[in-house]
Amino acid sequence: MRTRMKDQWPTLLVAALAGTFGVLLLHVTGLLAAAIRADDVTGESDTVALMLGFLATVFVVIAVYVSAIVTSNTVATVVAGRTRTIALLRLIGSSARAQRAQIAKEGLVVGIAGAAIGVLAGTGAALGIEELAVANRMLPATDYGYLNAAVVLPAIAVALTTWLASWVGSRRVLRVRPIEAISNATAQDREELGRRRGRNIAAIVLVVVGIGLLVTGVVIGLTDPIGVLIGLAGGILSFTGVVLGADVVMPPVLRLVGRLFGRSPAARLAAENAVRNPERSSRMTIGLVIGVTLLTTFSVTMESYRAMLLAAQAAQPEVFAGIEEMLNATIAVFTVLIGFSALIAAIGMVNTLSLSVMQRTRELGLLRALGFDRGQLRRMIVAESAALTVAATLTGLVLGFGYGWAGAQALLGGAQGEPVFVMPGVPWVMIGALIVSAGVLTLVASIAPARRAMRVSPVVALAVD
Amino acid sequence: MQIQPSDLGLIARVAGLAKRYGHGAGAVTALDDVSLGLRRGEFTAIMGPSGSGKSTLMHIMAGLDSPTAGRVWLGDTDITELGDSALTVLRRRRIGFVFQSFNLVPTLDVRGNVMLPFELDGRRPSRDEQAWIDELFDTLGLGGRLTHRPHELSGGQQQRVAIARALATRPDLVFADEPTGNLDSRTGREVLGLLAVASARYGQSIAMVTHDPVAASHADRILFLADGKIVRDAGRSTPEEISAFMLSMELAA
Ligand SMILES: Nc1ncnc2c1ncn2[C@@H]1O[C@H](COP(=O)(O)OP(=O)(O)O)[C@@H](O)[C@H]1O
Ligand SMILES: [Mg+2]
Numbered sequence: 001m002r003t004r005m006k007d008q009w010p011t012l013l014v015a016a017l018a019g020t021f022g023v024l025l026l027h028v029t030g031l032l033a034a035a036i037r038a039d040d041v042t043g044e045s046d047t048v049a050l051m052l053g054f055l056a057t058v059f060v061v062i063a064v065y066v067s068a069i070v071t072s073n074t075v076a077t078v079v080a081g082r083t084r085t086i087a088l089l090r091l092i093g094s095s096a097r098a099q100r101a102q103i104a105k106e107g108l109v110v111g112i113a114g115a116a117i118g119v120l121a122g123t124g125a126a127l128g129i130e131e132l133a134v135a136n137r138m139l140p141a142t143d144y145g146y147l148n149a150a151v152v153l154p155a156i157a158v159a160l161t162t163w164l165a166s167w168v169g170s171r172r173v174l175r176v177r178p179i180e181a182i183s184n185a186t187a188q189d190r191e192e193l194g195r196r197r198g199r200n201i202a203a204i205v206l207v208v209v210g211i212g213l214l215v216t217g218v219v220i221g222l223t224d225p226i227g228v229l230i231g232l233a234g235g236i237l238s239f240t241g242v243v244l245g246a247d248v249v250m251p252p253v254l255r256l257v258g259r260l261f262g263r264s265p266a267a268r269l270a271a272e273n274a275v276r277n278p279e280r281s282s283r284m285t286i287g288l289v290i291g292v293t294l295l296t297t298f299s300v301t302m303e304s305y306r307a308m309l310l311a312a313q314a315a316q317p318e319v320f321a322g323i324e325e326m327l328n329a330t331i332a333v334f335t336v337l338i339g340f341s342a343l344i345a346a347i348g349m350v351n352t353l354s355l356s357v358m359q360r361t362r363e364l365g366l367l368r369a370l371g372f373d374r375g376q377l378r379r380m381i382v383a384e385s386a387a388l389t390v391a392a393t394l395t396g397l398v399l400g401f402g403y404g405w406a407g408a409q410a411l412l413g414g415a416q417g418e419p420v421f422v423m424p425g426v427p428w429v430m431i432g433a434l435i436v437s438a439g440v441l442t443l444v445a446s447i448a449p450a451r452r453a454m455r456v457s458p459v460v461a462l463a464v465d
Numbered sequence: 466m467q468i469q470p471s472d473l474g475l476i477a478r479v480a481g482l483a484k485r486y487g488h489g490a491g492a493v494t495a496l497d498d499v500s501l502g503l504r505r506g507e508f509t510a511i512m513g514p515s516g517s518g519k520s521t522l523m524h525i526m527a528g529l530d531s532p533t534a535g536r537v538w539l540g541d542t543d544i545t546e547l548g549d550s551a552l553t554v555l556r557r558r559r560i561g562f563v564f565q566s567f568n569l570v571p572t573l574d575v576r577g578n579v580m581l582p583f584e585l586d587g588r589r590p591s592r593d594e595q596a597w598i599d600e601l602f603d604t605l606g607l608g609g610r611l612t613h614r615p616h617e618l619s620g621g622q623q624q625r626v627a628i629a630r631a632l633a634t635r636p637d638l639v640f641a642d643e644p645t646g647n648l649d650s651r652t653g654r655e656v657l658g659l660l661a662v663a664s665a666r667y668g669q670s671i672a673m674v675t676h677d678p679v680a681a682s683h684a685d686r687i688l689f690l691a692d693g694k695i696v697r698d699a700g701r702s703t704p705e706e707i708s709a710f711m712l713s714m715e716l717a718a
Contacts, residue, residue, distance in 0.1 A: 265584045272572035362567055369529060369564075370630075371557025371585045373550055458529045458556075 007078045010351040011071050011110050012117075014344055015162045018067040019118015020125065021340050022060040022154025027126030027146065029056040031133075034142035059337045060154050062294070066287045066341040067158070068165040070348030073283040075103060075169030077352050080277070081359040086173055087180035100173045107166020114162060115155035123151070196247060203245030210238025214406050221410030222419035231410035235297075235403050242399065243290065246282040250391065251275050254285070257391045261383050266376045269367075270383035274391075277356070281388065284352050288392035289399070291342025292434060295335060296400020296427070297407060302331050303425025304408030308415070335430075342437075350445040353385055357449035364453050365460035378450045385446040393438040397431065469541045475502040476638050476670045477526055482535035484521050484693075495521040496532070497693040503638065508664035508671045510681040512711065513690035519674045520642055522690070526672070527560050527640045528552040540637055557585050561631030561639035563660075565646040568627035569615040576611040579630045594633070601629045605659060621652035628656065632663055639663075641673040645680065657683060678707035689714065 033049035079086070086099060123146055133139040210233075217231025242249055258271025275281055306327055313320035357364075364377060372380075405424035412422045484496040495518045503509050503526075511519050524530040525537060528544050536545045539559060544552065562568075569578045579598065583590050590598060602608050605625040615623055624644055631639045641660065645653030654677075661683035663669045673684070681687050682704045689697040691714055699710075 264587075265581060268577075269570065269572060276572050363570065366564075366567060366570065368553070369527075369556060369562055371553055371582060373553040376585070459524055 007074075008106065008110050010074050010347070011107070011162065011166075012114050014067045014070050014074075014347060015111050015114020015158050016117040016121065017340075017344055017347070018063050019115045019155050019158040020121040021063050021118075022158065023118050023122025023151050024125045024129075025056045025060055025122075025337070026151045026154060027123060027144075028129065029053055030148065030150070031126065031130055031139065031142065031144050034144040035139050038140055038142055059340075060157070062290070062338070063341045063344060064154070064157050064161055066290055067344050067348075068161040069283055069287050070344060070351075071107070071162055071165035072169035073280060073348060073352055074355070075107065075166050076172055076283075077280060077355045077359075079103070079170055079172045080280075081355065083176055083180055086176045087178050090176060090178040096174045096176065100167070100170045103170040103173065104163060104167040108159065108163040110166075111159035111162025115159040118158060119151070119155050122154075200245055200248055203241045203248070206241030206244065207238045208241075210234045210236070210241055214238060214403075217410045218406050218413065222413045224414065227410045227414070228407075231406055235406065239293065239399070239403070243286055246286040246289075247279055250282040250285050250289075250395070251278045253391045253395050254281055254387055257394065258387045260390075261387070264379075265372070266380040267383050270380045271387060273356075273360075273380070273384045274387040280352065280356070284349050285388055285392040285395075287345025287348055288342060288389070289396045291338060291345055292393055292396025293400040293403065294338045295342065295430060295434070296397050297403040298334055298338065298400075299331065299427035299430040300401055300404025300424055301407040301411065302327065303427045304405070304412060304422055305425075307423070307425050308412055346441050346445075349388060349441065350448075353388070353445045354449050354452075357381060357453060361456055362460055364456040365458050368456060368458035374454045377453045377456075378446075381450040381453055382442065382446045385449075386442045389438045389442045389445070393434055397434065473502065474504050475538075476505040476540060477672075478502040478538045479522075479526060479532075480536050482522070482525065482537065483533045484518070484525060484530075485533045494693050496525070499535070499693070499695055501688065501695060501698075503670065503672055504686075505670055506664070506668040507685040508661060508683065509673070510684035510687045511672060511674045511690065512676070512681055512687060512707070513696075514714065517690040518693040519690055521693075523640050523642055523672065523674060526638075527562070528555055557582055558634065559637045561634065561636040563624065563627045563631050563639065563641040563644040565643040568630075569623055571615050574612050574614050575607055575618070575626050578615070578626055579633050582630065582634045590633075594635075597635070598629070598633050601632055604662075605629050619652075620648050621656060624648065624656045625659065628659055628663070632667075632669060635667075635669070637670065639669060639671045641671065643674050643676065645675070645677065650677070653677065654679060678704040678711065681707050 029052045032052055036048055086096075089099060090096060127146070130139065130144075134141050213234025214231050215234075217227045217229070217234050219227070220230060221227025254274045255271065258267075258274055261267035261271060306324070309320060309323055309327065313323060367377065401424065405422075408424060409422045413420060478501070480500045482496050482499040483494070486493045486495060497518075499518075499522065511522065513519050521530070525532050526539075528537075528539070528547065532545065536543060538544065539555065542555070544555065547555065556562075570581065573581065579601075580590070583594075602611065605628060607622070607625055607629060610618065610622065615626070618626065627644070631641070639660075644660070645656050648656060657673075657675075657677075657680045660671055660673065664671050664685070673680075675681055682702060685701055687697075687699045687702055687707065688695055689699070689710065696714070697710065699706075702710075
């Protein structure tokens with residue numbers, strides 16, 4: 001099966017964005033490292049440059065991981081919409097493996113194209129930033145060389161993961177039976193959630209072990225700074241478990257959120273639509289969950305830290321002068337770095353929702369024939385979009401708050417020489433910004449599908465193909 | 466005083482109806498100057514070769530599509546120029562549909578599908594309507610399946626649910642476009658029998674497109690279409706008479 005070019009745009013966009021982000025980040029890290037080396041005071045130490053490189057790698061990995069989830073979901077959604085075509089090709093003798101290989105090959109081509117765009121755009125952006133920073137005397141002119149091998153690494157990672165994600169996303173091709181070309185299955189787009197036990201068990205083990213370590217870290221943190229590292233390991237493990245078990249975690253949250261929209265037919269169908277493909281909805285939301293969780297974790301920890309610093313500053317104003325500005329700058333930089341992954345996830349959600357609605361044209365026609373007016377159809381789609389964003393944001397906020405508090409407690413609980421309970425700081429600005437972003441995303445994601453839905457003529461429901 | 470369609474015992478009427486698709490040389494005339502009235506309480510079958518305009522006629526009469534020329538009434542309402550919202554409310558309250566396939570909302574169970582027209586109207590069925598719905602579930606043999614989703618039902622069961630939904634609001638008119646086209650002939654005839662019973666026992670007005678002479682023999686009246694025109698308007702007929710006429714049409718073509 002050859003996918004249409006139109007279906008490849010979102011994947012190309014995601015790959016290009018991830019590639020640009022990775023290349024830009026590595027260039028900027030390289031620039032900073034060169035600047036540090038050039039400085040007489042800090043030049044001796046490699047630690048800062050090493051830390052920078054490590055942090056950059058972490059953020060690139062997160063962005064590439066999120067874009068891989070987005071890509072595999074896009075491919076899976078496209079494949080689900082093509083079930084009949086695939087079945088027809090199978091019926092006339094094409095093998096499922098050949099069709100799947102074709103999709104993966106296209107993924108590799110798109111991944112390479114995205115990576116190439118990423119190298120160009122990322123290097124261009126880094127050049128621009130250097131120019132600006134040097135002109136404004138924020139950075140000294142350095143001898144940083146843009147032609148270094150390291151920046152090709154994120155590009156290669158993007159190309160390979162796009163390939164891999166297309167392969168994983170096209171798994172469904174193997175499940176299409178030739179008979180589906182001629183049968184009249186009503187639930188064509190139901191993706192069975194069979195044989196996930198191994199994965200779910202791994203997820204549960206990770207979550208349990210992770211939480212155990214997290215609690216241990218918090219307790220040890222009361223007396224020993226090593227607690228932070230134990231807690232960090234616990235946080236990473238348990239969150240990996242949550243992401244792995246997204247198929248189990250997200251549908252109940254989506255159901256719960258769906259219920260908040262009331263009992264009108266539009267709201268009820270929207271709630272059902274949001275979970276009709278549990279696998280798809282989980283992948284649609286988990287990228288956002290990752291972004292929101294990381295943002296919240298980080299800002300809750302920082303907010304708790306700020307409270308403590310302010311107290312210290314009040315006691316010794318000279319020692320802690322200017323500390324708040326530095327803290328704010330750090331928070332801003334990290335927010336942008338994490339926010340980028342959330343942006344990629346959001347693009348994925350917009351695209352998948354649009355595809356899903358397009359695949360339901362016939363059902364939309366049926367609803368129109370039965371007496372749904374255009375307004376009800378639009379409300380149904382906006383509510384479906386809202387269910388997805390609200391569920392993701394809420395899950396991320398709750399998880400992030402827990403992790404953020406645990407982080408603050410492990411980090412600061414023993415910092416003053418005696419064990420204290422650290423009040424979690426509430427990052428109101430961040431929470432406000434997240435809620436506004438979720439609202440914007442809900443609307444943006446529903447614009448195109450709602451418009452298309454409102455144009456669907458009821459006659460399509462009666463048409464026999 | 467103007468004579469209203471209902472004064473003539475008509476539940477729906479079209480006059481001088483034409484429908485053309487496309488322009489110029491490639492234009493297709495799907496309906497060509499069709500005038501007819503459907504009588505209240507009757508079960509009307511519409512027959513004709515493929516492409517003769519049966520579906521188009523039904524879509525226009527149901528307010529799903531608009532004609533190129535002519536006028537359409539449902540009861541005493543001239544629906545020809547009604548806007549989208551008014552037509553939507555009209556379909557919701559006064560028309561029932563049974564399509565060939567894809568009749569049911571896949572995310573709703575049997576009860577949810579049948580109740581949908583009421584919920585769209587923002588109301589609960591009255592006690593009287595609820596009794597009627599329960600009776601429908603009973604007659605259609607759906608009693609034990611109310612919480613099943615469409616994909617858990619056989620094709621015949623799905624069509625029964627569609628019939629229950631179409632009849633639940635006691636609409637002025639039920640349109641059925643080849644409702645048994647996807648069923649094996651035995652199941653198909655069972656389902657058609659149910660429609661015939663609804664008409665005979667409860668006075669439900671029904672217009673149904675079908676290819677099956679046995680199915681059409683249940684109808685009070687049979688309209689034959691060819692090339693967008695009504696070529697014959699017959700009363701109740703035997704399957705043999707219907708087959709014979711269909712065959713003569715094919716031979717004439
Ligand atoms: N949307 C459309 N665009 C162009 N031609 C159409 C369209 N719908 C129907 N037709 C044409 O109109 C004629 C009547 O179609 P239809 O009413 O579906 O016939 P029937 O239901 O009797 O098989 C056919 O020639 C068909 O090709
Ligand atoms: Mg037809």
